[in-house]
Amino acid sequence: MVGAAGADDVAAAVRFARDHGLPIAVQATGHGLSAATDGGLLISTRRMTGVHVDPKARTARVEAGAVWGPVVEEAARHGLAPLNGSAPGVGVVSYTLGGGVGVLARTFGFAADQVRSVDLVTADAEQRHLTADNDPELFWALLGGGHGLGVVTAMEFALLPVARLYGGQLVFGGDLVDEALATYLSWTETVPDELTSSLALIAYPDIPQLPEALRGRYLAHIRIAYTGSAEEGERLVAPLRAIGPRVGDDLREMPYAESHTIHRDPSDPHAYSGDNAMLGGLDAAALRRVAALTGPAAPVMTVVQLNHLGGALAAAGKADAVGHRDARFALRLLSPLDGTDLTAVRALHTEALAAVAPWRLGRSVNFLFGEHRDRADAAEVARSAHGAEVHRRLAALKAARDPRNLFRFHPYEAAAAAREPLPVASAVSPAS
Structure with missing residues (x-):
């Protein structure tokens, strides 16, 4: 080292x-x-x-x-x-x-x-x-x-x-998940490119490490980041607020330096396995199927996140190798591995992603977590x-x-030979 x-x-x-x-x-x-x-x-x-x-x-x-x-x-x-x-x-x-x-x-x-x-x-x-x-x-x-x-x-x-944003989260309880999914999908067809958003479904475990308001609850989080005015932002999110009573609603104008508070990702390290699908489209029935498979009754905890893409992401002719610019959504599945059987995690992810197979274009490098080169479909x-x-x-x-394949420890290699050069190697590797 x-x-x-x-x-x-x-x-x-x-x-x-x-x-x-x-x-x-x-x-x-x-x-x-x-x-x-x-x-x-x-x-x-x-x-x-x-x-x-x-x-x-x-x-x-x-x-x-x-x-x-x-x-x-x-x-x-x-x-x-x-x-x-x-x-x-x-x-x-x-x-x-x-x-x-x-x-x-x-x-x-x-x-x-x-x-x-x-x-x-x-x-x-x-x-x-x-x-x-x-x-x-x-x-x-x-x-x-x-x-x-x-x-x-x-x-x-x-x-x-960019010095400021209008953004934050709208959080809905489990009884409104189906309504939130359908409304969010239709809402994304109406918003301008200045608005970036995602929806996350989380079945929180009932453990003391979590705030009491989250323990054991199944929640839908809609995250908003809008570069326009707060007044226009309020108008744009009105259809989302109409979904129903909210467990949380902290949408506000903020300095850009506070943009990390929109998603509130955990800062402590965890072991995860994650897969994803870049999608050319999606319907509410398929998304509800994903939610049913990964919700509170799932055999392993799985966080689901749907990112709305398009806008400037779809710009063609860029001098880089970014894939699937034409995707409208990225569906991400992430499961903690502490004491969890990796085989069970992958089986659940495979079944959930099968629900969106008709729209699947491929994967995103950034949203693959854990080692995947040992898979049969590496x-x-x-x-x-x-x-x-x-x-x-x-x-x-x-x-x-790199003819000797010195840089070969990648989680998505097409072959898994750890000590011998590979005949054909992927140029991608971990998120960090």
Whole structure:
């Protein structure tokens, strides 16, 4: 294991691994930690936490171990915002390499779309400063293709002039879940691109670690982030409030630095297995089937989240490998693994995702959690993240730029050989 303090340390570690025939894995913050590194070299970049905001150029440069919280805070001092995710503890670089569907996604697109440059240590242990001009193919592959082509040591991306939001959550009790699902789906067909939202279904366990108001309850959370005025935001969410009495309603105007309070993701680490489906459409009956399978009577706890996509996310012609831009929704399933049988989790996820099979386009790299390369359909998992054509292009670049397959510890590999080079390898890897 190497705890890198800078790019020179990373290059030295890659050189050592190359010279000694050791495969390499990379860990930044550990969010989304998955594939084991048995028999290989692990490079940790979590000590590389530098963040620099240039308010005049409206850019941020971050090192490989930086998380979103400090970036949001520093940018907010200048009335700017990054395209961060919902949790401040998520690593910036790995999130962005997977595409990055964040709080402002429908308004401004994927986080990867805003990247200006990437500093990368490649399999030959050389440090490279990549842009769309000096190495367009490798730059394209990194953004949306994820890891597998080297170790990112820093990244520069554009910031947006956003200082405030109208947002928060509407929370409904279990008796209104079916109504909330149907209303939310129809409502998404009417909202402007300035409004990004998601719906989550959570059957909370009855445990003392949770607030009393949540223990043992089945709740539907609708999360809102709107860049327009609070007055217009109130008008837009009126159909959602009409669903019925709310367990919680904290919609308000807020500074962008408080955007993490919209989702209120847990900050403590947990072990999860997660799968997802990028969907070209969806109907209420299928979504209710997913809810019935994953609700309070489910054999294992499963959090369901439906992200409304479209808007700027669907922009074509971007210089990156982000897959499934034409998806209208992302359906995400996430189950904790503490004392839970992984086989039972995967069986439930497979059954729930089968309910939306008619609309399924593939998977999102960012929303895969846990190791998937040991699955019987590992090759399909790898291809589904981008589609067959983009996957072939990524595999060809991987073969050319990392012919010995040094960077092979990925949870979605099409083959699971841990110590031998793979004939065809996916270019994607963990969320962090």
